Amino acid sequence: MKRKALIDSLVTPLVEHLMSGVESTLKWRNELIKHRVLSTDEVSAADDPAIRLAYKAMKTVELSHMSEEKLMEMIESQQMNWNINLPEDIQQGAICY
Numbered sequence: 001m002k003r004k005a006l007i008d009s010l011v012t013p014l015v016e017h018l019m020s021g022v023e024s025t026l027k028w029r030n031e032l033i034k035h036r037v038l039s040t041d042e043v044s045a046a047d048d049p050a051i052r053l054a055y056k057a058m059k060t061v062e063l064s065h066m067s068e069e070k071l072m073e074m075i076e077s078q079q080m081n082w083n084i085n086l087p088e089d090i091q092q093g094a095i096c097y
Contacts, residue, residue: 010071011063015056017080028055 022028025048032038032051037058043051063071 008064010075011060013082014063014071014075014078014080015059017078018059019052019056025051025055028052031055032058 028051029043029046032054033040033043035058037054038046046054063074066074
């Protein structure tokens with residue numbers, strides 16, 4: 001169960017990061033067809049919000065099955081950073097560490 005929580009905490013922000021700033025869903029539509037998630041007809045009939053959800057689900061499943069090492073490599077290659085809020089009583093220790 002700990003692995004799942006770890007993976008989920010890494011995958012969700014990574015998927016959001018990968019999807020951020022994309023203006024056109026054309027790439028996502030092509031990926032959904034390529035990976036046989038949806039047929040060409042289904043992709044053509046779907047609106048942008050449906051394509052976004054389908055692509056997000058596909059990427060989440062794909063990344064959830066990666067090893068921790070591969071996932072960390074992908075995060076590093078995307079130059080992602082996390083902001084964390086530490087309780088005041090441990091902030092100084094974390095800074096010193």
